[in-house]
Amino acid sequence: METAFQEGKEEVISAWYMDDSEEDQRLPHHRNPKQFVSLDKLSELGILSWRLDSDNYENDESLKKIREARGYSYVDICDVCPEKLPNYEVKIKNFFEEHLHTDEEIRYCLEGSGYFDVRDQNEQWIRIAVKKGGMIVLPAGMYHRFTLDTDNYIKAMRLFVGEPIWTPYNRPHDHLPARKEYLDSLLKKGEGQPVEAN
Numbered sequence: 624m625e626t627a628f629q630e631g632k633e634e635v636i637s638a639w640y641m642d643d644s645e646e647d648q649r650l651p652h653h654r655n656p657k658q659f660v661s662l663d664k665l666s667e668l669g670i671l672s673w674r675l676d677s678d679n680y681e682n683d684e685s686l687k688k689i690r691e692a693r694g695y696s697y698v699d700i701c702d703v704c705p706e707k708l709p710n711y712e713v714k715i716k717n718f719f720e721e722h723l724h725t726d727e728e729i730r731y732c733l734e735g736s737g738y739f740d741v742r743d744q745n746e747q748w749i750r751i752a753v754k755k756g757g758m759i760v761l762p763a764g765m766y767h768r769f770t771l772d773t774d775n776y777i778k779a780m781r782l783f784v785g786e787p788i789w790t791p792y793n794r795p796h797d798h799l800p801a802r803k804e805y806l807d808s809l810l811k812k813g814e815g816q817p818v819e820a821n
């Protein structure tokens with residue numbers, strides 16, 4: 624099974640700190656100079672990632688192993704683009720509201736691309752670009768948001784343990800047990816304390 628980063632192959636998952644401009648959410652929003660974020664840093668924040676063979680997702684042993692190991696019994700596929708997603712404008716607006724879920728958010732990009740934005744331990748936005756073949760898991764209780772990029776299309780597999788619960792809890796929902804458990808997990812990894820600026 625491949626990690627999301629493979630030497631010599633195009634990255635299917637990359638991440639960077641965002642600027643704070645109000646420009647179109649679909650733009651990359653790099654800082655100047657660019658400040659990339661490693662997959663190790665994402666993993667410290669509780670985010671898992673893999674590179675998978677999206678042309679063979681129906682018979683992919685690596686995907687089967689991940690599903691078995693993590694109990695991802697539910698799968699569906701959703702197209703996010705103006706032509707295919709009913710109620711597109713409302714949904715796109717809702718995806719980009721900062722929110723959390725009480726379960727993991729598991730997405731596997733089969734075609735197209737998109738941005739998942741998360742916050743680091745200092746509340747700074749990190750933009751995670753997911754392309755064809757990239758699969759990510761955002762932990763339960765982690766605030767995040769999603770937007771398409773300027774290509775305006777993603778075909779994503781959504782996975783879940785058991786019957787899916789898609790409810791987004793818009794920020795602030797800090798009293799939820801899932802939020803507390805997420806913050807505790809960061810503390811245990813030594814990631815919970817804000818880093819003092821010099």
Ligand SMILES: CSCCC(=O)/C(O)=C/O
Nearest residue numbers: 718728730768769777779
């Ligand atoms: C790429 S799937 C659409 C985004 C989504 O389902 C979600 O919950 C974003 O936070």
Ligand SMILES: [Fe+2]
Nearest residue numbers: 722724728791
């Ligand atoms: Fe979400």
